[in-house]
Amino acid sequence: MPDLITQQVQKKLWQRLQNSFSSEVAEEFLQTLLTLMQFVFVVNADYRRNLKNFEGRYQFCSKDGEVTIAALFHDNRMEVMEKKIDKPDITITFRDGRTLLNFIIAPRQDILGSMLRHDVVTEGNLNYLYKFGFMAKQLQLMMPQLSQ
Numbered sequence: 001m002p003d004l005i006t007q008q009v010q011k012k013l014w015q016r017l018q019n020s021f022s023s024e025v026a027e028e029f030l031q032t033l034l035t036l037m038q039f040v041f042v043v044n045a046d047y048r049r050n051l052k053n054f055e056g057r058y059q060f061c062s063k064d065g066e067v068t069i070a071a072l073f074h075d076n077r078m079e080v081m082e083k084k085i086d087k088p089d090i091t092i093t094f095r096d097g098r099t100l101l102n103f104i105i106a107p108r109q110d111i112l113g114s115m116l117r118h119d120v121v122t123e124g125n126l127n128y129l130y131k132f133g134f135m136a137k138q139l140q141l142m143m144p145q146l147s148q
Helices: 002-023 026-043 045-051 097-105 111-116 126-142
Strands: 056-062 068-074 077-081 090-094 120-124
Touching: 026 045, 026 068, 026 077, 026 126, 045 126, 056 126, 090 126, 120 126
Parallel strands: 056 090
Antiparallel strands: 056 068, 068 077, 090 120
8 A cells, every 4th residue: 555655656757857847937837847856756766766865955046036945954854945045055047947948957067067158057066056956867867757
């Protein structure tokens, strides 16, 4: 029974993520991505292994202030908050919500190109951004092809 519930929750989260791809609502997309990341971290040992002993504080925001989400990785846990946090390891500021979506779902994330086009401004250690891109790409590869 718990496996059936886990599968249903996971399917709903995958559907929510897939729906947010087309909705272009960046904050919803990022929130869904981070919630899915939390869920998969708990139920999937292979994914959890990628985050074992990882410590990081991420601040995501848009220049217009519409998106403000933080992700904290600590004590082999992940926490997501819709607020500004103190002392992030990296702050990623996107020009707008669409730029955030394009960057995260891009087949090859080009942080340098995004910075040169002024789509993305970062403050902090870029290695954290690459780690996040890896985690997001792992989720994309795990994403089942759900029927519409």
